[in-house]
Amino acid sequence: MRSSKFGIRVAAGTLALTVSCGALAVTDEDILNDARTTEDVVTYGMGLSGQRFSPLDHLTTDNVRYLQPVWAFSFGNEKMRGQEAQPLVKDGVMYVSASYSRVYAIDARTGEERWQYDARLPDGIMPCCDVVNRGVALYGDKVIFGTLDAKLVALNRDTGKPMWIKKVADYQAGYAITAAPMIVKGKVITGVSGGEFGIVGKVEAYDANTGEKLWTRPTVEGHMGYVYRDGKAIENGISGGQAGRTWPGDMWKNGGAATWLGGTYDADTDTLFFGTGNPAPWNSHLRPGDNLFSSSRLAIDPDDGSIKWHFQTTPHDGWDYDGVNELIAFDLNENGRTVKAAATADRNGFFYVLNRENGAFIRGFPFVDTITWAKGLDPDTGRPIYAEGGRPGDPSKSSGGKGETVLAQPAFLGGKNWMPMAYNPGTGLFYVPSNEWAMDIWNEPVSYKKGAAFLGAGFTIRPANDDYIGVLRAMDPTTGREVWRYENTAPLWGGVMTTAGNLVFTGTPEGYLKAFDARTGKELYRFNTGSGVVGSPITWEMDGEQYVSVLSGWGGAVPLWGGEVAKVVKHFNQGGMVWTFKLPRDRIASN
Amino acid sequence: MKAMTLVLTLLLAWGQARAETTGDGNALLNRPSDRTYDVILASGYLKVGVYRDFPPYSYEVDGEPRGIDVALGKRLAEGLGVEFRVHWITPDENLGDDLRNNVWKGHYLDRQRLADVMLRVPYDTEYAYLRDATGEYINEQVVLFGPYQQETWQIAYDPDQLAEVDSVAVFQYHPIGVEIDTLPDFYLSSGLGGRLRDQVRHYRNVRAAFAAMARGEVSGVMGMRAEIDHELNWPGHARFRAADTGFPGIVRQRWDVGLAIKHTHRQLGYALEGVIDHLVRSGALAALFAAEGLRYSVPQYYRAFLAPDALARAQGQR
Numbered sequence: 070m071r072s073s074k075f076g077i078r079v080a081a082g083t084l085a086l087t088v089s090c091g092a093l094a095v096t097d098e099d100i101l102n103d104a105r106t107t108e109d110v111v112t113y114g115m116g117l118s119g120q121r122f123s124p125l126d127h128l129t130t131d132n133v134r135y136l137q138p139v140w141a142f143s144f145g146n147e148k149m150r151g152q153e154a155q156p157l158v159k160d161g162v163m164y165v166s167a168s169y170s171r172v173y174a175i176d177a178r179t180g181e182e183r184w185q186y187d188a189r190l191p192d193g194i195m196p197c198c199d200v201v202n203r204g205v206a207l208y209g210d211k212v213i214f215g216t217l218d219a220k221l222v223a224l225n226r227d228t229g230k231p232m233w234i235k236k237v238a239d240y241q242a243g244y245a246i247t248a249a250p251m252i253v254k255g256k257v258i259t260g261v262s263g264g265e266f267g268i269v270g271k272v273e274a275y276d277a278n279t280g281e282k283l284w285t286r287p288t289v290e291g292h293m294g295y296v297y298r299d300g301k302a303i304e305n306g307i308s309g310g311q312a313g314r315t316w317p318g319d320m321w322k323n324g325g326a327a328t329w330l331g332g333t334y335d336a337d338t339d340t341l342f343f344g345t346g347n348p349a350p351w352n353s354h355l356r357p358g359d360n361l362f363s364s365s366r367l368a369i370d371p372d373d374g375s376i377k378w379h380f381q382t383t384p385h386d387g388w389d390y391d392g393v394n395e396l397i398a399f400d401l402n403e404n405g406r407t408v409k410a411a412a413t414a415d416r417n418g419f420f421y422v423l424n425r426e427n428g429a430f431i432r433g434f435p436f437v438d439t440i441t442w443a444k445g446l447d448p449d450t451g452r453p454i455y456a457e458g459g460r461p462g463d464p465s466k467s468s469g470g471k472g473e474t475v476l477a478q479p480a481f482l483g484g485k486n487w488m489p490m491a492y493n494p495g496t497g498l499f500y501v502p503s504n505e506w507a508m509d510i511w512n513e514p515v516s517y518k519k520g521a522a523f524l525g526a527g528f529t530i531r532p533a534n535d536d537y538i539g540v541l542r543a544m545d546p547t548t549g550r551e552v553w554r555y556e557n558t559a560p561l562w563g564g565v566m567t568t569a570g571n572l573v574f575t576g577t578p579e580g581y582l583k584a585f586d587a588r589t590g591k592e593l594y595r596f597n598t599g600s601g602v603v604g605s606p607i608t609w610e611m612d613g614e615q616y617v618s619v620l621s622g623w624g625g626a627v628p629l630w631g632g633e634v635a636k637v638v639k640h641f642n643q644g645g646m647v648w649t650f651k652l653p654r655d656r657i658a659s660n
Numbered sequence: 661m662k663a664m665t666l667v668l669t670l671l672l673a674w675g676q677a678r679a680e681t682t683g684d685g686n687a688l689l690n691r692p693s694d695r696t697y698d699v700i701l702a703s704g705y706l707k708v709g710v711y712r713d714f715p716p717y718s719y720e721v722d723g724e725p726r727g728i729d730v731a732l733g734k735r736l737a738e739g740l741g742v743e744f745r746v747h748w749i750t751p752d753e754n755l756g757d758d759l760r761n762n763v764w765k766g767h768y769l770d771r772q773r774l775a776d777v778m779l780r781v782p783y784d785t786e787y788a789y790l791r792d793a794t795g796e797y798i799n800e801q802v803v804l805f806g807p808y809q810q811e812t813w814q815i816a817y818d819p820d821q822l823a824e825v826d827s828v829a830v831f832q833y834h835p836i837g838v839e840i841d842t843l844p845d846f847y848l849s850s851g852l853g854g855r856l857r858d859q860v861r862h863y864r865n866v867r868a869a870f871a872a873m874a875r876g877e878v879s880g881v882m883g884m885r886a887e888i889d890h891e892l893n894w895p896g897h898a899r900f901r902a903a904d905t906g907f908p909g910i911v912r913q914r915w916d917v918g919l920a921i922k923h924t925h926r927q928l929g930y931a932l933e934g935v936i937d938h939l940v941r942s943g944a945l946a947a948l949f950a951a952e953g954l955r956y957s958v959p960q961y962y963r964a965f966l967a968p969d970a971l972a973r974a975q976g977q978r
Binding site: 150169190192194195196200267317318319320322323349350352354355357463464465466509514515516517518519520521522523524525527529632633 | 714840841912915
């Protein structure tokens with residue numbers, strides 16, 4: 070016993086020495102293998118494909134109830150609001166971002182802070198989409214993240230000092246970055262967030278070592294993509310071939326389609342998958358046409374940004390159904406045959422299974438209880454079959470009155486919003502954090518903007534049921550069947566993780582980190598972290614033990630909207646912490 | 661080394677204080693001080709909220725605030741016997757957001773930054789008493805008062821491209837510039853059954869739309885009357901003309917513009933109301949507009965009760 074304890078001390082001492090001399094470089098191989106290596110988490114999504122599955126099985130359905138916190142870390146300051154990040158862990162150090170573009174390096178064993186970096190945000194900045202940050206990327210000796218003023222910042226992993234800072238877009242024009250960047254083959258890949266008008270989404274690649282821009286790909290039809298060589302921009306084809314095919318007038322110039330949630334990568338087909346936001350302007354009657362590539366998934370070549378294929382979930386969107394939700398590559402077992410598939414649960418309430426080699430539609434089905442705006446999906450193409458009267462009215466047709474109120478379900482916050490789902494290859498199920506809510510939309514006859522009369526829409530969002538909004542669902546991608554569900558009073562707004570120990574982890578706005586049986590949905594564990602959990606949990610192995618970490622800090626988009634939903638969430642307190650858990654040693658099964 | 665750091669910190673803090681309008685909040689609590697009427701008088705200044713980069717109402721020239729609303733703000737401060745300080749407002753998606761960010765709550769990125777009074781706030785009792793879906797008053801945190809101008813829509817055109825413009829219908833065949841995401845944008849993109857839609861060109865603001873007209877990209881520009889008048893006054897735009905069109909189908913053809921304060925600061929509101937009422941009735945506001953070469957209309961609010969000669973004085977006609 071004694072000697073083994075001594076042995077651990079020596080090991081820890083050696084490691085500390087290594088760290089003090091400079092952390093070990095994070096390589097492309099580390100990143101590509103992240104889903105399989107259990108000792109670190111070096112990518113957002115716990116693997117570039119974003120399955121959020123860990124092969125770790127120390128924690129099981131039998132022992133998870135003994136999970137105990139080992140340390141908690143406070144982000145400090147008054148800058149609370151939503152903590153939506155997923156931490157990364159490498160060589161005993163946790164790297165995590167917090168609201169207001171802050172980054173922390175924390176000793177993963179003790180919870181002690183190593184350094185903190187606060188991005189200095191310009192005065193008068195008006196980010197469109199709250200002040201959240203969803204995480205960092207690691208590469209070499211760098212921690213890379215995006216800021217609310219739309220910059221990429223690379224910090225030294227040991228010191229937290231900036232190594233390069235690059236402007237990705239103009240914050241004064243309404244751009245921001247809140248998503249975690251992704252590293253693919255030495256390139257930092259990022260999208261942009263943007264306000265509701267006047268912007269054009271894009272995906273860009275930067276050299277992770279130098280910050281030099283390598284290519285840019287606009288996500289609206291008609292805009293030219295570029296690759297950069299020796300400081301020169303070389304034309305690389307217009308997105309969608311030419312302008313004006315699916316947009317009227319010059320509206321393609323400001324078409325929206327922001328890439329605000331980042332993307333995933335499939336090494337198998339060497340493809341980036343990025344989702345795009347809703348088209349601008351919000352009034353769909355002004356822009357007849359499909360409005361490509363808004364509310365779509367794009368398959369992009371990581372080498373030069375070319376679009377390989379696209380799949381539009383909501384053509385001619387009129388409900389604010391962003392198409393940004395993550396597209397997760399997985400191997401689908403279809404009649405005994407393995408299909409290279411990918412799946413996504415859209416804001417619009419439908420779950421899509423696509424062929425990830427060519428974007429072909431395999432199947433789609435609702436993952437929420439009620440969808441009012443569409444009667445279903447075309448079985449061949451996956452295109453929605455619009456329901457009559459399901460589209461919000463044209464405000465310019467209202468002659469001063471409120472006009473007809475249109476009920477739309479899901480509400481604009483979506484059947485599923487930004488919070489990532491997880492896929493467990495063992496159970497073959499997707500675990501989808503979803504919400505059951507509806508909205509009423511009407512033309513607002515009295516509306517003003519910047520000192521002038523305006524045509525606005527009024528809306529209110531409300532729960533679809535009396536006793537719950539959030540539903541964590543286990544969905545079978547081969548049948549569309551809901552295998553189990555867990556209902557939560559408040560809307561679910563945090564990411565999901567699943568493990569080989571047959572567990573599903575997620576958090577709730579009520580403050581709980583919860584664990585469920587991946588096969589039955591039975592709740593096996595809960596721990597209240599003191600504020601709402603809207604971040605994404607991770608798990609990793611350190612010193613032979615399995616750890617779980619999650620951020621706590623209520624916020625995000627839900628509390629920004631009023632109506633009936635506000636009554637459910639308004640008493641939740643803000644926060645800003647990292648909680649880390651493990652099993653006491655004597656509780657680990659000795660088999 | 662420590663002293664050096666301190667100096668640097670002080671320099672940085674000073675730089676920040678200068679870049680922001682006025683740091684009069686409680687630094688420790690990160691809250692705005694409650695600038696009631698007495699506090700404003702004691703502090704010796706009035707923070708006047710006006711929109712940034714919004715000619716001819718409020719904009720910057722060589723670091724100095726300029727424009728009609730800035731001139732009015734100076735008169736308001738003068739009326740209270742205090743100094744004028746500008747509070748620039750970056751517009752959000754709608755008026756409710758601007759009132760929240762600048763008048764009663766503060767933006768979540770900069771909670772201390774509040775204006776004592778905000779200008780160019782539409783004065784509309786229907787808007788002021790708007791209720792949300794649960795029956796609550798949406799604007800209960802602010803008082804909207806002191807209408808000082810009536811604003812309306814206007815088209816300017818290039819006579820080299822169009823002989824005359826007496827109806828918006830001509831823009832079925834000729835391109836017209838608008839500021840993106842404004843009522844002119846929506847009106848022209850959907851009007852006449854969408855027949856103008858393909859001719860609508862979108863720009864960041866009216867000034868950029870005029871620049872496009874000067875390049876021959878568009879034949880007309882639609883915006884607020886004062887914006888159009890201001891651009892027409894510029895020597896480079898001398899050949900452009902104001903059109904004499906109606907705007908069939910627009911529900912609010914004209915609207916009054918006034919002031920807003922936080923609802924707990926009514927004493928300040930009464931004082932400002934007295935100042936602005938005098939400015940309107942005396943014709944001083946009409947003179948401010950005339951000095952900038954802009955047409956002025958007395959608010960509808962006054963038209964309801966002013967006698968014809970009093971109205972003419974307010975309108976600057978005697």
